[in-house]
Amino acid sequence: MTKWTANDLPDLTGRTVVITGAGRGLGLITARELARAGAHVVMGVRDTGKAQRAVTGVPGTFDIRPLDVADLTSVRAFAGSWSGDLHILINNAGVMDIPAERTADGLDLQTTTNHTGPFVLTNLLLEHITDRVVHATSQLHRQGKIDLSDLDWRTRKYDGMRAYEASKLAGVLFSLELQRRLSASGSRVRSVLASPGIARTALAAHSRSNFINRFTFLTNDPERGALSVLYAATQDVPGNSYVGPDGFGGLRGYPAVRRQGKAGLDPVMAARVWEATADLAGAPAR
Template sequence: MTTWTGNQLPDMKGRTVVITGAGRGLGLITARELAGAGAHVVLGVRDVHKGRRAVADIPGTFDVRPLDVADLGSLRAFADAWSGDLDILINNAGVMDIPAARTADGLDQQTTTNYTGPFALTNMLLEHITDRVVHVTSQLHRLGKIDLADLDWRTRTYNGMAAYQASKLAVVLFSLELQRRLAAEGSPVRSVLASPGIARTSLAAHSPANIINRLTFLTNSPERGALSVLYAATQDVPGNSYVGPDGPGGVRGFPAVGRQGKAGLDEEMAAQLWNATSELLGIQAR
């Protein structure tokens, strides 16, 4: 099997990429590599000053803009300010196993950050996107369970890890339905999934045991984890491809096209989830 690395990135000159949550971790590495290949990279971050500091010494062309994926007003402002084509949108921002909390819109913080916010942003920007949308998901989507009647954890007892798993399964189903709709329209735009495996980043810092960052022998480095995102964003893969590490269990290794869990291929659930999400957010999705 050929090992794919960032050295094999194509020439990205003339391409514009938006990356959410790109001020640190996998998002920042992805931004650095794409800018190094010639792309104009727009970082959508909550703290613009921190974002600018993060890329200050990195070669390339960057634009840092305010964006909080858990705030519908912020999403609308970002999308309304966009003009011209956008080649690639990378929905990277995420949180993991955080305590129960509500956003300013009254939505579950974790679900909104990981799924419903990216759902809204993608639909708001879709008319500008010319190439693809990359959704960063997790192998833990395979353990997720979707409750269409309570997507937002209003009636169930909140469980941080269960909410994380459900949100990542929702991302996988979102990609499936988005790709179906794009294909039905004859659009050349692709929806692609990327799993970094288990990467040692600050994502798991809120998890009670922070066990992921302790199991270094089972995990990918952040640099290696970002390769799946870079591969999904730049390689000629079919719509709704699932890109993840090629090692045992898909938790570490180099990027390759694999297969999402069975629950992530349920077309009926994907369509129902799309409608339920649109209703929850009160937006007219594509």
């Protein structure tokens, strides 16, 4: 069977894409490939100088803008300055299993980076989005447990890995509820999930888990990991599809439409997570 690669990307001339956390890792590969296919790529990054250096000499159009998805003031400024159509928003920025830390808004840093910040960004940009929102998720959402009364780790003892898993499940449920709302309003905009499997990036640098380095035969190189995101961003998949590697355990391989975990398909929980996140962020619950 022919495997889908970045060479199969359609011509994206005239399309504008925002990629958060695009200065390195999977986000940078995604930015490079979408630009190569002709898209106007807006890179929302914390360190604009580093991102500029990363794309120097790379063919394509890159527009590098400051964005810290864990800082809601930065998120609002980024979205507030947007004008014109945005075809594709890719919520890629993420952290994994980091130590407990509070943001400038007093929120949990990991949960905000992976879920609350992207939730606010997406809602604020939604009126401009014409094609789709892609959420970078993880197979680890399957292990996720969400405590609706403490989404932001205020009363429980913080656990970095549990917080990662919960934040990724929250993102999967966000996609489900977003798609429901979009469809209910008659919008043609899609919400799509992309899991890179396990790709050998710096993501797990803070983690006690040494899985990536110990089991390289089970993992994707970053180029292949990014294919799930590229596929989810450009292929004609149904709303709320879960795109991930076609190989063993969804950990490695080429992109295919797979299925999210059962907990990620619970519409009642999705609506509750939406409301709880909106409360947390003081964001508009559209």
